[in-house]
Amino acid sequence: MTSLPVIVGFGGYNAAGRSSFHHGYRRLIIDSLDVQTRQQTLANLAVLMGLVSVTQSAQNTYEDLQGNELTLEALDAQYGDTILDSTLVRRIESSYFDVDASRWQQSVIIESSEASPIEFELPKKQLPSVIPDNWHVEELDARKVKVQLRQAVEVKLDSVRDFVVKGAGQFPTGFEPSEKYASRFHPRSLQMAILGASDAINSTGIPWQTIADSVQPDEIAVYSSNIMGQLDEAGLGGMLQSRLQGKRITSKQCPLGHNSMTADFINAYVLGSVGGTASITGACASFLYNLKAGIDDIQSGRRKVVLVGNSETPITPEIMDGYASMGALATAEGISKLDEDKELDLRRSSRPFSTNCGFTIAESSQYTLLMDDQLAVELGAKIYGAVTDVFVNADGLKKSISTTGAGNMITMAKAVSSAVALLGKEAVQKHSFIQAHGSSTPLNRVTESQIYHQVAQTFGIEQWPVAAIKSYLGHSLATASGDQLVVSLGVFEHGVLPKISGIDHIAQDVLDEHLDLPMEHIQRAPEEWKVAFLNSKGFGGNNASAVVLSPFVVKDMLKKRYGADTMEQYESRVGFTQEVAQAYDLAASNGELNVIYRYGEAAIDESKVEITEQAVSLPGYAQAVALPQTHTYADLLVAATKE
Structure with missing residues (x-):
């Protein structure tokens, strides 16, 4: 039977905060939360931002910068507005660069x-x-x-x-990744790859060594990349600027600048993996390209555990100059014209499917741990959902590299058709939603809405709910669909599909006859959502659409595969692993992120590697790497010999 790639862990950081355990998602829907959950969400952010620390006297008591003890209620009253104003899309802060000078x-x-x-x-x-x-x-x-x-x-x-672009989706104010581990002058996106991957691994509640010992070393893979490389001063940016600034190039800037380094760092310093690895890029669809490689590996049986993700930190003047010169970014002047010269509101710089003037750049690091369903059941890993398909298609002949084409029409039609074949039409018609690319450009709002309209019309979908989370987070380039995925897992958990933030109308040229482009949150019982479609339209014609099943659907599938008794035993194991996972969440919420950074640990002693005709045994690894004993094309040679 084909293995089902299930999601057993996820984590990372973006403008909404920490992603694991749905903390970042709850920041998006904070206006729909009950009082206690709202206050806990704010407290989590307050600790992450360094506004408060947790006191020893009680887990729900905090200490502010002046040494005053705060209850959750007092923290909300004192810091609530500050936290809300210091997260999501907002004016670029001086710690990045001075947008006025x-x-x-x-x-x-x-x-x-x-x-x-x-x-x-x-x-x-x-x-x-x-x-x-x-x-x-x-x-x-x-x-x-x-x-x-x-x-x-x-x-x-x-x-x-004066910098023409003044808004971006930045990490919460005060959150400094270099302070969370011995970063040793790593470029910012590599720092965030370490933090994001650590968060995803810790979220499982299963020690990584336990997972690694359960499979052969090469049954693990890591797929991670970014599209801009490391262009800050510690990476390629500093290398390219050094001669003009009269400085010396360091020995680290060139190698650490490669866009494959996010995967390399995770293999070397987080997992200690000798398994499969690659850094696949497809412009803004890069996360889905890496996700496709991961699910293909698991479905084929080549791998049993795959960590997929991206880390992108493009808030630098040089990168933003490049996108601004293309006319792609929302400028202060453009936003002012949209608002008829009213006071500049950078919180609303990203306006998908409304009257808009360009996208808002953002930083994000998101990682997802995929596992073969049988292994997940054996280990008692909590299942947050499953990815059954990722479809990728190019645009074909184009007038220019920046124009759109037919590729995204193909990927979305394939994704919906695949889900209908698996779940039936009713599930897709009544219980699905779209995570739109929703970049907030005038061209995107037209072309993407036309695609959804035509696909909806074809499959009989009347009012298809569409989320556009770049309105909250901005566009994190390679990581954009990673943001989509973690929010979708939040929808499956809490039932609330976030509204399109910051818009008060749908643009007249948007084709929305069959679409629900909500300006208020859509609230349903969590089990009513069965499938999410993640969509990405990448620059140059890199299109990808993914099918993500809810945990309710996945558990029904696994009951049919393994039987009620096996699943009952699985649920008891999940209870134990979730105790460990919740302990990590509590520690992280209290400021102890437990970043995994294994620099300086003993490397593999190559002199002790044992090779036989059947396997390669490595010191420190519980299982050996099996060598191929048969070949796919052997029958062809046998047939040729007989002839």
Whole structure:
């Protein structure tokens, strides 16, 4: 029987906070939560942001920066508004860069001539190794020279300018990933890969060593990437800037800048894995591309455990300059025009399916642990859902690389058709929802709504609920569908599909006859949601759509596969693993993130690796790696020999 790729753990961080145990999801729907859950959500964020710490006297008592003890109610009253204002999409904070005075180099032409030269003095040691042709150098003494410039010269001056884009989806204010482990000058996205992967692993409640010992070492895989690489100063950004800034390139900037490094770091410093690994990129569909590789591995039987994710931290002036020059980002001027020059509201810079002017860039790190269903049952892993299909199609011939094409129509039609074949039409018609790409560009709102309209019309869907979470979180590029997935798991748990935030109307050119584009949360009993469709339209024609089943559907499937007695035993094991998982959640909510960083641990002693014709045995690994004993194409040679 084909293995079912079930989700047994998930975690990460984005503008809503920590993803595991649905904390980030609850920030999106905080206005629909009961008082106690709202206050617990705010407290979790307050600790993450460093506003309060947990006192030893009681688990629900907190201490503020002045040493005052706070109850949950007092914390809400004192910090509630601050926390809400310091999460989700908002004005870019000065810890990233000053959007009103962004540093740049201004070119200036200084006129000079034979009659009126420019003169200045320099220490000899500062003379360039090659003297420019228009320099006349006169020695003043053993240490100094005088330089005359007798022609016009272009110089670069340190200056500042107003940055046209002022909003982004940033991690909660005060959350500093480099402080959570010995980061050793790692680029920010690698820091977040370590934190996100750790959160996902810890969320299972099963020690990683237990999971690893349950399978052969090469039955584990990691698929992780980002599309911009590491372009901050500690990565490729610093390497490319060094010559122009007169600095030395460090030995780490080039290797740590590779976009495969998120997977490499997880293998080397989180899991200690010798299994499969890859960094698959497909622009904004990258998470789903990696997810497809993961589920294909499990369905084929090649792997039993796969960690899938992305870590993207693109809030830098250089990256944002690049997207702004394309006209892709929502600028302050564009937002002001939308609001008829009212006060600039950067909280509403991302407006999917409404009148809009561009997307809002964001940072996020999201990781999901997939497991073969039989192994999940044996280990007692809690099942949050399952991914049955990810469809990927390109756009074909295009007028330009940035225009849309037919690829996303194919992926969405395949996804819905697949779900209908599995669950029946009624389940899709009445119990499904879409996680839209919803990038908030004028072109996207038209083309994506047309796709959903046509697919809905074809499959008889009358009012198809559509979520567009970039309205809360912004667009985290490679990680965008990772954000979609963790929110979908929250919907399966709590039943609330988040409204499209910050919009007050649907644009006239949006085709919404068969769509429900909600401006209020859609609240149902959790078990009424059976399937989510994650959709991503990536730049250049990278389209992907995924089918995610709810845990209620998955458990029904597993009962049919394994029988009631086996599933009853499984539920008792889940109770134990969830006690461990909840202990981690409590510790993380109290500020102890338990980041897994295994730098400095003993590496594999290659001299003790044993190889036979049947297997490779590695020191420190419970099981050996089996070597192939048969071959798929052996029959062809046998047939050829007989002929």
